[in-house]
Amino acid sequence: LAPLYEAITNALEAINQRQKKYGFGDPGTIKVCLYFTGLFDDSKDLERIEIIDNGIGFDDENYARFEILFDASKGYNNRGSGRIQLLHRAERVEISSYYKANDNVFKRHFFFGRRGYITQASNVVSASPEKTGSTVTMSQFSYTKREKKYVDELDLHELRNAIKSHYLLRLHLDKQRHPESVPTIAVEFFKRGKSIGAATIRPADIPSPVAHGDIKVPYVKIK
Numbered sequence: 236l237a238p239l240y241e242a243i244t245n246a247l248e249a250i251n252q253r254q255k256k257y258g259f260g261d262p263g264t265i266k267v268c269l270y271f272t273g274l275f276d277d278s279k280d281l282e283r284i285e286i287i288d289n290g291i292g293f294d295d296e297n298y299a300r301f302e303i304l305f306d307a308s309k310g311y312n313n314r315g316s317g318r319i320q321l322l323h324r325a326e327r328v329e330i331s332s333y334y335k336a337n338d339n340v341f342k343r344h345f346f347f348g349r350r351g352y353i354t355q356a357s358n359v360v361s362a363s364p365e366k367t368g369s370t371v372t373m374s375q376f377s378y379t380k381r382e383k384k385y386v387d388e389l390d391l392h393e394l395r396n397a398i399k400s401h402y403l404l405r406l407h408l409d410k411q412r413h414p415e416s417v418p419t420i421a422v423e424f425f426k427r428g429k430s431i432g433a434a435t436i437r438p439a440d441i442p443s444p445v446a447h448g449d450i451k452v453p454y455v456k457i458k
Contacts, residue, residue, distance in 0.1 A: 236394075236397065236401075237320045237323075237324070238284075238320045238321045238323065238324045238325060238373060239267070239284060239286075239398075240320075240398075240401055241318070241320040241321060242284075242286040242321065242371050242373070243265060243267065243286060243398065243402070243420070245371070246263075246265045246286055246288035246290060246369070246371075247263070247265070247288075247402070247405065247418060248290070249288055249290025249291050249292070249297075249368075249369060250263030250265070250288060250289065250290040250291075250418055251263075251290075252290060252291040252297075253289070253290050253291035253292075253367060254413070254416055256291060259413045259415060259416040260415065260416070261289075261416070262415065262416050262417065262418065262419065263288065263289060263290070263416065263417070263418030263419070264288065264289050264418060264419050264421070265286065265287070265288045265418055265419070265420045265421070266285075266286070266287040266288075266420075266421045266422075266423065267284070267285075267286055267394075267398070267420065267421065267422045267423070268284070268285040268286075268287070268422075268423050268424075268425060269281060269284055269389070269394075269422075269423075269424050269425070270282045270283045270284070270285070270425045270426075270428075271387070271424065271425065271426045271427075271431075272426070272427060273426060273427070278387075279387050279388070279389075279426060280387055281376060281383075281386045281387055281389075282374065283372055283373060283374035284325075284372070284373045284374075285370060285371070285372050285373075286370070286371045287368065287369070287370045287371075288368050288369055289366060289367065289368040290367065290368055290369060291334060291367055292332045292333050292334030292335070292343070292367040292368060292369055293330065293332035293334060293343045293369060294334040294335070294336060294341075295336065297334075298343060301318070301353075302353065318347075321371075321373060322347075322348065322349055323377075324373070324376055324377055324378065325373035325374060325375060325376055325377070326348055326349055326374075326375040326376075326377060327346065327348050327373070327374045327375040328346065328347050328348060328371065328372065328373050328374075329344075329345075329346050329371075329372040329374075330343075330344065330345055330346075330347070330369060330370070330371050330372075331343075331344045331369065331370045331372075332344070332368070332369035332370070333361060333365040333366065333367050333368055333369075334367050335367055339360050339361075340360070340361045340364055340365055340367070341358060341359065341360055341361060342357075342358070342359055342360075342361045342365070343356075343357070343358045344356070344357050344358075345357070391422065391424050391432040391433075391434055392434055394422055395422045395434040395435075395436060398420060398422065398436065399420075399436050399440065399441075402420075403441065403442075406418070406436075406438070406441045407441050407442075407443070407444075410438055410441055414438070417438035417441070419435060419436065419437050419438065420435070420436040421433065421434070421435045421436075422434050422435070422436075
């Protein structure tokens with residue numbers, strides 16, 4: 236699930252950027268869609284994953300940062316290498332994004348993959364006044380037989396709980412800082428184009444700590 240977590244983390248960061256720039260009154264939303272094929276009712280084959288957010292979008296600053304593979308401008312520990320997680324499992328990644336600039340809404344669209352890092356890039360004024368946000372689509376997966384069996388047999392609520400567990404601390408801290416703007420994460424499964432189930436992680440689903448206390452952490456320093 237590493238590439239899925241990477242895409243969700245990017246969506247959370249995009250939402251945080253939008254809220255810092257335009258205000259925290261508009262809550263974040265992330266939709267995680269898994270599309271399966273399969274001839275029989277009890278079989279599923281993962282075809283693609285879409286992660287849709289209402290973040291700031293791929294504006295010029297974020298796109299320029301994306302073009303540089305090991306860009307560290309976000310911070311010392313953020314090297315921009317997380318996108319390699321996407322290419323490690325998905326040979327084809329498509330990004331369609333809306334962002335605001337100069338009183339206009341622009342649509343930026345491009346692909347990136349192993350053979351050509353960024354291809355078919357376009358950036359035009361949007362014909363309709365869309366809200367900001369991005370859709371990341373991963374497909375053409377590279378899995379071992381064991382890994383493919385795992386993703387094909389994913390259970391909707393199992394995945395929902397795994398995402399909740401992975402982001403529990405982050406969502407709790409967001410809830411402490413700006414309770415009105417905590418993102419909602421929706422997960423939906425599709426098979427042959429039809430929805431076969433959906434689940435949601437709402438701010439109310441994020442529990443508070445049951446206890447508080449102090450711990451001692453030993454530090455060492457190389458002289």
